[in-house]
Structure formats: structure tokens, C-alpha cells
Amino acid sequence: MKTSLPVIAATGIVAGLLWAAAPSFAAEQxxxxxxxxxxxPVTGHRETAIFAGGCFWGVAGVxxxxxxxxxxxxxxxGGKASTAQYEDVATGTTGHAESVKVVFDPTKVNYADLLRIYFSVVADxxxxxxxxxxxxxxxxSALFPQSPGQAKVAQAYIAQxxxxxxxxAPIATKLETAPGFFPAEGYHQDFMARNPDYPYIVINDRPKVEALKRIFPQSWKA
Known part of the structure; x- marks a missing residue:
């Protein structure tokens, strides 16, 4: 999917050709x-949720x-702190999932609303x-509930x-527990906003953002 930032810059044209040739699943899903x-129930103005649904660039972007x-x-x-770096996670052997920690105001958007968006446009x-x-x-595709309340809501929504x-097809998304969340390298943060024309983003992630705006206009912010 991606490599370190210098390599991304050096191989962008080749990667763009490869990704352009591959089918995009974002619009269809x-x-x-x-x-x-x-x-x-709303109990405050700040809450945290963690979602895993493929490349974290698109999850965060939506x-x-x-x-x-x-x-x-x-x-x-999902894994240990000692393996929480991209080069290790990319091997698929660490137990980690690329994930996104979302901080939100539950008086404006609740966890159930975020789940609806996740299951609609973020991940298949x-x-x-x-x-x-x-x-x-x-x-x-995994959910990491940060409270018993989130776990209850997530279980109920998957059942619904x-x-x-x-x-x-059957829903494969699992509810998982994990000892911690480990921030990714700096070049991964807000990648879509900082690299809107990067080929991977154009092909795979922009359609998800466009789907959010189209399907949930009441939830959209520029």
C-alpha cells in the first residue's frame, strides 16, 4: 500500500500507474x-473511538x-508496543491493525452515528x-470499543x-480488545488532507469521502 515518505515521492508515477490499473472498490461498497x-447515552463532550478498516489514510480522511x-x-x-511501526506492521505478523483513533463530541455525533458511517462508506x-x-x-475490519457502552452499541448494531x-455476504467485522493504541509515524498523519492528489488517495479514498457527502449530507463538514 505504502512505504516511507522518501520512497513515496520517488516512486509516485509508477505507483500511480499500478493503482490506476487496479479496480477501485470504494464507490461500489x-x-x-x-x-x-x-x-x-451522552455523558460528556469528549469521547474516543478506535476503528480499523483497511488503510488508515482513508479511514481518517472520512x-x-x-x-x-x-x-x-x-x-x-492489536499488537505490542515494540512492533508498532510501519515496517513491522506491514509484515502482517504483529497482530496490529492499521487503525484510527477518533475523538468526537457525542453531543454532536454519537458513537452509533460513527458506526453507521463506518459500515456505510469507510469499510466493506x-x-x-x-x-x-x-x-x-x-x-x-475491526472495532476496538473503548467502553462497555461502546461494546454494547457495536454488538447491537452488527446484529441489527x-x-x-x-x-x-456475512459481516466479518470483529469486536476486539487491545492493550493500547500506538500513533503511527508522522508522515501518515492527515495524509489525505496533505496529499489529496496522491494516486492511491484519488483511486481508493476520495470516493469514500464523496460517498459520505452524498449519502450523509447532514453529517458532512468541509
């Missing part, structure tokens, strides 16, 4: 999931355009250990989507 039946989201941090979740929840052109357990047969 967008589906407006139903509103969650269970919503977590959530940064959601009203009520205060900020995002790309990182690694029916895929196992892959998203779009990226393959491996580090690109798995399953019962409604929203997708043609």
Missing part, C-alpha cells in the same frame, strides 16, 4: 446502512469530514483481512445489520 436502534469529530490519529492497535465489512487493494490481517440483510 458504499451503502446507506439503517440508523442504529441502540444509541449510547472521519475528518464528519461533523462533531474533533480530530483523528492514525496508528496501530464483509471482507476478511483485506480492504480494496490491500491484503493482510493488518488491513482487517445482520438481521436486516444489509449486505450480500
Amino acid at each position: 458504499a451503502v446507506k446502512a439503517p440508523a442504529p436502534a441502540l444509541v449510547e 472521519f475528518n469530514h464528519v461533523k462533531g469529530v474533533v480530530g483523528t490519529t492514525s496508528g496501530y492497535t 465489512p464483509t471482507l476478511v483481512n483485506r480492504q480494496g487493494p490491500d491484503h493482510g490481517p493488518q488491513y482487517r 445489520l445482520t438481521a436486516a440483510h444489509v449486505y450480500a
Whole structure:
């Protein structure tokens, strides 16, 4: 999917040709999931959630355009601190998933709303250990609830989507627990905003942001 920033700059044209030749799954996967039946009670103005759904560039890029989201941090979740760097995670052997920590104001957007957006435009929840052109357990679809309330809401929503047969295949997204979240290298942070014309972003992630704006206009922020 990606390498260190100097290599990205040196190989951008070749990568662009390869990604342009590959099919884009972002537009096809967008589906407006139903509103969650269970919503977590609001207890304050700051809450944190962690989502894994393929390359963290796109996950962060979508959530940064959601009203009520205060900020995002790309990182690694599921493995040890000693292997929380891109070169190790990219091997697919660390237990880590590329993930995004989302800080949000639940008085403006609640966790259930974020789940709805996640299952609609961020990730294809029916895929196992892959998203779009990226393959491996580090690109798995997973939720890391940060409280018992989040876990309850997430479990209920997956059950709701399953019962409604929203997708043609079973939902593969898992709820996982992890000892910590480890921020990724600086060049991964806000990558979409800083590199809007990078070929991978254009092909795989911009369509997700456009789907958010189209399907959930009430949640969109520029």
C-alpha cells in the first residue's frame, strides 16, 4: 500500500500507474446502512473511538469530514508496543491493525452515528483481512470499543445489520480488545488532507469521502 515518505515521492508515477490499473472498490461498497436502534447515552463532550478498516489514510480522511469529530490519529492497535511501526506492521505478523483513533463530541455525533458511517462508506465489512487493494490481517475490519457502552452499541448494531440483510455476504467485522493504541509515524498523519492528489488517495479514498457527502449530507463538514 505504502512505504516511507522518501520512497513515496520517488516512486509516485509508477505507483500511480499500478493503482490506476487496479479496480477501485470504494464507490461500489458504499451503502446507506439503517440508523442504529441502540444509541449510547451522552455523558460528556469528549469521547474516543478506535476503528480499523483497511488503510488508515482513508479511514481518517472520512472521519475528518464528519461533523462533531474533533480530530483523528492514525496508528496501530492489536499488537505490542515494540512492533508498532510501519515496517513491522506491514509484515502482517504483529497482530496490529492499521487503525484510527477518533475523538468526537457525542453531543454532536454519537458513537452509533460513527458506526453507521463506518459500515456505510469507510469499510466493506464483509471482507476478511483485506480492504480494496490491500491484503493482510493488518488491513482487517475491526472495532476496538473503548467502553462497555461502546461494546454494547457495536454488538447491537452488527446484529441489527445482520438481521436486516444489509449486505450480500456475512459481516466479518470483529469486536476486539487491545492493550493500547500506538500513533503511527508522522508522515501518515492527515495524509489525505496533505496529499489529496496522491494516486492511491484519488483511486481508493476520495470516493469514500464523496460517498459520505452524498449519502450523509447532514453529517458532512468541509
